[in-house]
Amino acid sequence: MSEPIKEFTTTVPFWQPRIAPLELEQATDAQLEAMKVTVSNTKIGAYTLVLALDPETLQQRTPLFNGIMYSRGGLSRAETELGAVAASVVNKCIYCAAVHADRYNQLTKDEKVMDSIFESGEEANIDPRQKALLDFATKLSKCPSEATKADVERLIENGLSMGEVLDLVLSASLFGWANRLMHVLGDPLPQD
Amino acid sequence: MSIFETIVTKASNISADSPLAGALSLRSEILELTENSHEASLRPNQPGGLSLAERAGLACRMAKRNDESVLARHYETLFSVGSQAVADTNFDGGDDSRMKAIIRHTDLVTLNPKDATEDDVTALRSAGLDDADIVRLSELIAFVAYQIRLVAGLRLMAEVA
Numbered sequence: 001m002s003e004p005i006k007e008f009t010t011t012v013p014f015w016q017p018r019i020a021p022l023e024l025e026q027a028t029d030a031q032l033e034a035m036k037v038t039v040s041n042t043k044i045g046a047y048t049l050v051l052a053l054d055p056e057t058l059q060q061r062t063p064l065f066n067g068i069m070y071s072r073g074g075l076s077r078a079e080t081e082l083g084a085v086a087a088s089v090v091n092k093c094i095y096c097a098a099v100h101a102d103r104y105n106q107l108t109k110d111e112k113v114m115d116s117i118f119e120s121g122e123e124a125n126i127d128p129r130q131k132a133l134l135d136f137a138t139k140l141s142k143c144p145s146e147a148t149k150a151d152v153e154r155l156i157e158n159g160l161s162m163g164e165v166l167d168l169v170l171s172a173s174l175f176g177w178a179n180r181l182m183h184v185l186g187d188p189l190p191q192d
Numbered sequence: 193m194s195i196f197e198t199i200v201t202k203a204s205n206i207s208a209d210s211p212l213a214g215a216l217s218l219r220s221e222i223l224e225l226t227e228n229s230h231e232a233s234l235r236p237n238q239p240g241g242l243s244l245a246e247r248a249g250l251a252c253r254m255a256k257r258n259d260e261s262v263l264a265r266h267y268e269t270l271f272s273v274g275s276q277a278v279a280d281t282n283f284d285g286g287d288d289s290r291m292k293a294i295i296r297h298t299d300l301v302t303l304n305p306k307d308a309t310e311d312d313v314t315a316l317r318s319a320g321l322d323d324a325d326i327v328r329l330s331e332l333i334a335f336v337a338y339q340i341r342l343v344a345g346l347r348l349m350a351e352v353a
Contacts, residue, residue: 018313019323053324054240056232057331064225073218092306143303143337144259145344149351162353163215169345170222177338180301181330184308 004187005094008118010101010111013094013188021049034059050185065178068170075160075167078107079133083171084178085114086137089121093179095188100175129158137172195223199230200339203262204346211353212346226342233335234270241325242294245271247332249278250294254302254336256281263343293319294329301333 005013022031024044034055035048051058069080081104088097101114116124122138124131132154139147155165195201195216196208200223206212216223234247248270255264256279268279277283278295285292293315301308316326 018310019326050327051331053327054331056236056238057229057328057335060225060228060232061331064222064229067219067222067225071219071222090306140341140345143257145341147344147348149348152348152352156352161215162212162349163218165349166212166215166219166346169342169349170219173338173341173345176341177334180305180334180337183305184301184330185313185327187310 002189004189008089008094008101009098010105010114010118011191012098012102014191015045015047015095015182015186016189017046017050017186019050019053019185021046022052024049027052028055030055030059034062036062047182047186051181061177065174068167068174071167073163075164075171076107078104079130079164080167080171081107082113082130082133083137083168084175085117086134087141087172087175088179089117090138090141091176091179091183093175093183095182095186096175096179098188129160132158133160133168137168140169140172141176193224193227195220198223198227199263199266200226200342200346203266203343204350206346206350210350212349226339229335230339233332234267236328240328241321242328242332243274245274246278246291246294248272249275250298250329250332251336252279253281253295254298254333255340257299257302258340258344260340260343263340290319290321293321297329298333301330302337 031052035044035052035058081100084100085097085104088100101118105111105114113126113130116126117134122135124134126134136147136151136155139145139151152165155168194208196206201216206216234251235244239247248267252264252267252275255267278291283295285295297312297316300312313326316329321329
């Protein structure tokens with residue numbers, strides 16, 4: 001078996017669960033409902049099959065995740081992904097960082113921002129608006145949070161509306177959640 | 193329910209007449225789903241091997257680890273017999289090897305999720321948790337981490353608005 005990946009990458013790894021995923025044939029109605037399994041959609045990922053062991057939380061979590069990451073209006077898709085990456089770097093969730101850095105790169109057609117964040121972390125050399133977003137999301141992801149009023153003021157000075165700040169808070173906070181599942185319940189392995 | 197009656201808006205002291213009311217209203221569905229997720233993690237219909245008393249105690253403990261006293265007080269309102277001991281950050285589980293493993297894991301993933309390894313999952317299993325209970329505990333820890341950060345962020349926004 002290959003060794004888990006230890007360094008940040010934009011190549012999306014394979015996620016190897018540490019918990020045996022639910023066997024689809026043994027799923028209860030509540031588990032099928034939580035996974036939104038339909039006849040035309042029977043290819044379910046290992047992550048969802050692991051989380052389906054607790055269907056009550058999965059049922060609520062999926063629409064919440066999609067609502068924060070893909071809602072229309074507010075913060076751009078790319079900057080929402082930046083909030084996710086910032087949290088994932090703090091929590092060293094290699095898998096989440098890769099997925100969301102890759103999406104950021106696809107949306108912006110610019111790999112320099114993610115390269116700099118993966119290389120230098122909080123010291124990344126990126127434009128002032130992106131840096132303000134990164135710094136705020138990074139500080140909010142610490143335990144306890146280190147974000148301050150001045151960090152929010154800096155976001156506003158860099159042109160964010162309060163609605164956009166809210167979306168960044170939601171994205172960074174959501175990855176405080178997602179990282180604690182992905183990184184704890186599985187390992188990122190190289191794709192074959 | 194009104195989004196201004198949810199746990200996160202009340203804990204961050206944002207009401208319907210706040211300058212942030214408009215921005216929050218645009219994300220009302222997310223705030224409602226956050227409230228639903230709170231119910232699913234703290235007061236599930238089928239708690240499995242992690243009792244409601246233990247869930248409330250652990251959530252309060254995590255809030256204290258984050259210096260989040262307002263949410264700590266909220267989780268205290270969900271306490272029942274046994275919660276108080278679990279919420280005490282000086283308590284490590286004592287002679288109860290199952291609770292000792294749960295508390296150790298909760299503190300680790302709350303404070304330093306990056307340090308969690310496969311051995312930490314194995315330790316829970318060795319202490320008697322089955323796979324479903326490990327997922328239930330993980331979801332509880334992860335949801336509370338989200339709720340605490342959302343409240344911290346909203347509170348800072350309210351200071352600026």
